[in-house]
Amino acid sequence: MKLILEKRPERSKKMALLSPILAIGLTVLFGAIIFAARGLNPLTALYVFFIEPVTTIWSIEELIVKAAPLILIGVGLAVSFEAKVWNIGAEGQLIMGALAGSMIPIFFTGWQSPLTLVAMLVLGMIGGALFGAIPAFLKTRFNANEILTSLMLVYVAGYLGDWLVRGPWRDPNGYNFPKSVSFEGWQLLPTIGEGRVHIGALLAVIAALALAFMMSKTLKGFEIKIMGNAPRAGMFAGFSPKKTVWFAMLLSGALAGLAGISEVAGPSGQLQPVISPGYGFTAIIVAFLGRLNPIGVIFAGVLLAISYLGGESAQMTLGISARIGQVFQGMLLFFILACDTLILYRVKLLSSTKPATGG
Amino acid sequence: MTDFNRGDAKQLLEVRNITKMYGDLAANKDVSLAISQGEIHALLGENGAGKSTLVKVIYGSLQPTSGEVFWQGEKLTIANPAAARQLGIGMVFQHFSLFDALTVAENIALALPGKLDLPKLSEKIARVSVEYGLPLVPTALVADLSVGERQRIEIVRCLLQEPKLLIMDEPTAVLTPQEADQLFETLHRLSNEGCAVLYISHRLDEIQRLCHNATILRHGKVVATCDPQEETAASLARLMVGADVHEIKTRSAPQTGKAILSVKDLAMKPDGPFSVALKNINLNVRGGEIVAIAGVAGNGQGELFDVLSGEKLATNNDDILISGIGVGRKNINVRRQMSAAFVPEERLGHGAVPEFSLSDNVVLTRFATSGRIISSGMINAKASQNILLNIVEEFDVRKSGPDPEARSLSGGNLQKFVVGRELDRSPSLLIVNQPTWGVDAGAAALIRQALIDLAADGSGVLVISQDLDEIFEIADQIAVISRGQLSKTVPAGDLTLEEIGLMMAGSHENNAHQNNNDANHASEATP
Structure with missing residues (x-):
């Protein structure tokens, strides 16, 4: 007996929708096996990981706080990936956005006006976009692979942020802790309601709706779909492949930067050596799980946010490392990419008695 | 060339009455061809005459619908290219399959069966390549080599397997005249050693210079077998193009403007x-x-x-x-x-996006010239659908459903759409x-x-x-x-x-x- 993959005559629309569900199912199944291997009751562990985080108001608020940056970055990446521009460096663009936006409270500590916040958010977007411009330039000028350049720049941004927070941007009255000054008043994002949910969540939903509109109704969305789908036809339509790379990198960079400044002006309230728990990388999974559809990304962002909370919840209740959350994220990405194969191929069982003939 | 004498040479390959059907279309019809040891045999014909199909049958990558293949007098089926190589048939394709990032020796090693001994192979490559006037440095990176040198790798790769028949598909298309001269010397030498060559080309001067015999295909059929030395370039051209092209229709003199x-x-x-x-x-x-x-x-x-x-x-x-x-x-x-309006050669992926609906494919070439399609950056689906209706009616585009994906159309209907989309603008x-x-x-x-x-x-x-x-x-x-x-x-x-x-x-x-x-x-x- 032999398993082979046979190319389908055309893309299976059914599988395109079924694939994420299948992937989630497989992730849960293998998660259960991992829990069992650690000597835990798999059902209890799965409950703690997936269900417990959404059982209290407090944890649902926390879920929204975590989902907001994932969605914000994820929609940008979804557009970028739709154009087949592989921006893997959103984490770096997030950090640069956070650093750029933080310049206002650090250098103009006393400036308090609604404009302060607007300036911070705009600077955050510019910082992320400029950092996304580097791989765009290298790609369009030297044909350097953006996967490599954008990924490597993540570490540049990470070390730059670390150095700034420990060195020149450290709070002079901060007892030598590696932190910037605490942001205050209009240097912080307003919260929605009493808890920790801030308007970053609103920005994420607005971005998703705006990009959903752009992709479905406008010529720009048409251009992005066509350049990702059939670049030769795109050039025939008069679109430029280079401009598409620039647009995708600047857009996804700006949104990652916005997520970065929203993180420091929101939950953190100051710059710290580590700004994000890997939102920029997790958002890659969010974009694919959401089928590169901005509305789908909203749901995927919420689901992936659970994996962060589930990790913490597992650490507290079950006594295993919170890193289990990353294990689940990794499995989910692996399974979704594997299941996506079934969109273009079908699995076929060959009996070994009949030898395959060439030709 | 003078060394080759048909009378002495033993027959190597013969195909008899090969027919290959694609649906109703006969890519090859009753094609017969014989090649002897040491013979350089030209396969001549326009594009679409069926040269590639015949070669693929000989190289085992296509199975004929009917017909027989004889190798050294023995009837057999060539099931796949690996079987062909085992018989001693080597092929140099027009488009090379080489890895840029690997060296010459590594590229050749990839194609050879059995265990890999790179130093020994490198030594062999250097020796064989010099011997045949195709010098190669085994440690050179393919990325650094010229097209002519890359072709040498492909040829040496075949030579290492000591072929009895070498098939070359338009080998000079990518060569400079000097490189081509060098290639011809190598081919003569191979021929003198008894290796037969099936040489596919449409360049008549080359064929006259190089080949002992020629088989000319047109519309999938053999129209002539001849000795190219005895033909003129003009007579070969006539055979290739066909004298049966219908009468030139003199239209009423066109009123040419500016x-x-x-x-x-x-x-x-x-x-x-x-x-x-x-x-x-x-x-x-x-x-x-x-x-x-x-x-x-x-x-x-x-x-x-x-x-x-x-x-x-x-x-x-x-x-x-x-x-x-x-x-x-x-x-x-x-x-x-x-x-101005344009219709490219490739319908799918260039003239039209296969996964897009026909109305979206109207947008593809019309958004810049039709004010109705785009207003303030937004696509007006109604306008493109109306244009689609016009095209469909005027050019009789047959399709399933009102606005299907472009790839679901047959070739002819999609071409009518692609041409109609431009003509609709006059x-x-x-x-x-x-x-x-x-x-x-x-x-x-x-x-x-x-x-x-x-x-x-x-x-x-x-x-x-x-x-x-x-x-x-x-x-x-x-x-x-x-x-x-x-x-x-x-x-x-x-x-x-x-x-x-x-x-x-x-x-x-x-x-x-x-x-x-x-x-x-x-x-x-x-x-």
Whole structure:
């Protein structure tokens, strides 16, 4: 007996929708096996990981706080990936956005006006976009692979942020802790309601709706779909492949930067050596799980946010490392990419008695 | 060449009555061919004559619908290329399969069966390659090598397996004349050692110089087997093109208006190793006439189309003029706004996006010229659907459902859509590459009629085509492209098939070259 993959005559629309569900199912199944291997009751562990985080108001608020940056970055990446521009460096663009936006409270500590916040958010977007411009330039000028350049720049941004927070941007009255000054008043994002949910969540939903509109109704969305789908036809339509790379990198960079400044002006309230728990990388999974559809990304962002909370919840209740959350994220990405194969191929069982003939 | 004597040589390969059907289309019909040891045998024919199909059958990558294959007198089935290689059949493809990032020796090692001993293999490569006049450095990276050197790797890869029959598909298409000379020496040497060569080409001079026998295919059938030494280039050309092309239809003299498209001394560097350089292209298309560019595929037609359409920009703005205005540096939509329209060769993926609906494919080429489709950056689906309705009705596009994906249409219907999408605008200039390639007869007739009608309405039409029947059916003026050089434009009535066949084989190239030199000298002389 032999398993082979046979190319389908055309893309299976059914599988395109079924694939994420299948992937989630497989992730849960293998998660259960991992829990069992650690000597835990798999059902209890799965409950703690997936269900417990959404059982209290407090944890649902926390879920929204975590989902907001994932969605914000994820929609940008979804557009970028739709154009087949592989921006893997959103984490770096997030950090640069956070650093750029933080310049206002650090250098103009006393400036308090609604404009302060607007300036911070705009600077955050510019910082992320400029950092996304580097791989765009290298790609369009030297044909350097953006996967490599954008990924490597993540570490540049990470070390730059670390150095700034420990060195020149450290709070002079901060007892030598590696932190910037605490942001205050209009240097912080307003919260929605009493808890920790801030308007970053609103920005994420607005971005998703705006990009959903752009992709479905406008010529720009048409251009992005066509350049990702059939670049030769795109050039025939008069679109430029280079401009598409620039647009995708600047857009996804700006949104990652916005997520970065929203993180420091929101939950953190100051710059710290580590700004994000890997939102920029997790958002890659969010974009694919959401089928590169901005509305789908909203749901995927919420689901992936659970994996962060589930990790913490597992650490507290079950006594295993919170890193289990990353294990689940990794499995989910692996399974979704594997299941996506079934969109273009079908699995076929060959009996070994009949030898395959060439030709 | 004189060493080869048919009488002495033992027969190596014979195929008898090979027929290969694709649906109703016979790519090969009753093709028979015999090659003896040490014979260099030419397989000659236009594109689509069935050369590749026959070679694929011999190399085992296609199975014939009917017919027999004999190898050294023994009837057998060649199940796949691996089986062919085991028999001693090697093939050098026109497009190489080499890894740029690996060395010469590593690339060759990948193709060889058995255990790998790189140092020993490298030594063998160096020895064999020098022995056959194809020197190669085994440790060189493929990325650093010229196209000619890359071809040597492919040849040496075959030679290491000590083939009895070597198949070469258009080997000189990518070579400089010097590299080609060197290749011919190698082939003579192989022939003297008893290795047979099946040489596929449409370059008549090469075949006369190199080959002992020639089999000429046309429309999938063998039309002649001959000794090329005893033929003239002209008679070979006539055999290849076919004397049965129907009568040249002299249309009522076209009322030619002013020049709509002018190309002046256009030259383009090649994009990559498989791209053709364009050299000093001069061309005029006047209103009311159809100008056709004939030529065998891969001689620069695609490159010419891209630069005329604006998908690639010319060096100078005045290299290309539309209605007297320079557009060489302007993009395709600027040219469309000047009432030019374009239909590329490849329907799926170039002329249309396979996964997009037909109405979205209307947007593809019409958004820049139809004010109704785009308003403030948004696509008006209603407008593109209305245009689609017009096209469907006027050009009889048969499809499933009101607005299906482009790839669900048959080739002929999709081509009617792609041509109709442009004609629906009544452009004053239409440039179309292979208008009826792979299209059924009914759709082809409809498209040709539409082109003639467009010219009759006073528009200029430039048709790039490999199909001589089509060219003689619709063209008023004919030029021929060969290796990126365009011949002078000649009225269709003044050309015989023989002449056009010779031009396709490159007879105008040297002349053109000579003229350039003269022109250069002249310009040097005048201060």
